[in-house]
Amino acid sequence: MTIHKMTCDVADRDMARSLAGALQELVMPVPHALTLFEQPGADGAAATWRIEAYYDEAPDAAALGDELGAVAGVPVPELTIAPVEELNWVAMSQAALPPVAAGRFTVHGSHDAGRVARGPNAILIDAGEAFGTAHHATTFGCLSAIDRLTRRRRFRKVLDLGCGSGVLAIATARMLPAARIFATDLDVQSVVVAKSNMRLNGVGGRIEALVADGLAAPQLRRAGQFDLLIANILAAPLIMLARDIRRAVAPGGMLVLSGLLVHQAAEVIAAYVAAGFQLTEHRRILGWSTLTLVRR
DSSP: OOEEEEEEEESOHHHHHHHHHHHHHTSSSOOSEEEEEEEOOGGGOOOEEEEEEEESSOOOHHHHHHHHHHHHOSOOOOOEEEEEOOOOHHHHHHHTOOOEEETTEEEEOGGGGGGSOOSTTEEEOOSSSSSOOSOSHHHHHHHHHHHHHHHHOOOSEEEEESOTTSHHHHHHHHHOTTOEEEEEESOHHHHHHHHHHHHHTTOGGGEEEEEOSTTOOHHHHHHOOEEEEEEESOHHHHHHTHHHHHHHEEEEEEEEEEEEEGGGHHHHHHHHHHTTEEEEEEEEETTEEEEEEEEO
C-alpha cells in the first residue's frame, strides 16, 4: 500500500503547533501519523518548523488547506502531498517527538527513556493508537492543571473521562498515591492502550480503566461522586454532558475541561455555570483552552 505524505513548512513555532494540533484532532481525514520538528535555516537563514502528516489515501491539498485554515483560524502555508515508499511511519512519528515538560511532569517516548531522569514525575507514553502524548496543547494544559491542583489539595476520588492514552490518569496517580482513580473512554482500543501505559508506568493496579460512553457505566455510578474530574474531549460533548458531570462531581469538587478551541470556551463556560459550576481559571495555549472550575 502506498503511503502519502503531506508537508507544510511554517516560520512560527506556535503557529506550527496550532496547525499540527488541528490536523490531529479537528480536520478530516485524520492522519495515521504526524510529526513536527524544527529545521535549521541554510546559510544563516531563520529556522522553520516542518509538519509532516501521513495518509493511506492522498487528500486534496487545496481542500485540506482551506479546512485547516478555517478550523485553526490562521493562514496556512502551501501544503504539498506526495507518495512515499513504505515506511514504519508510527516509529518515525515517535522518534520525532521530544520530551515535554508540563508542570512537574516530563512526558517522553521510549526512544528518550535513556535521556530522561527516572522518577515519579517521568511518564512514558509512546505515540500510537490513542490520543495523549502532551505534545498537544490540550493534554499539556490538563497536565499543568493537575500539577497546580495537586499541589494545593489531596483529592480522594478522581475520574479521567475520555482518557485516551491514559496519561492524565497516570499523572494523577503519581501525585495522589492514596486516591481511587477511574479512567474511561468510549473507544475500546484506547482503553487497551491506556491499560498498557498504566502498567508500563507502574500504576496499573491503582487505576480502574474501563470502556464507557459518558457517565452511564455501572462502575461509575457505584463509585459515587468525584472530588476531581478531568475531561479532555471536545466542546460539543462537554456541553452535552454538563448536567451529568454536575451530578458526578461532589460539592466543592474540582473540574478540569479541555479539548476546546479558545473561541468555543465561552459556550462551554456558560453551560457549566448554568449547571452549577464556577470558573476559577481559564488558560489559553496555542489557540486551545483549558478550564478549571469548582462545583458550587
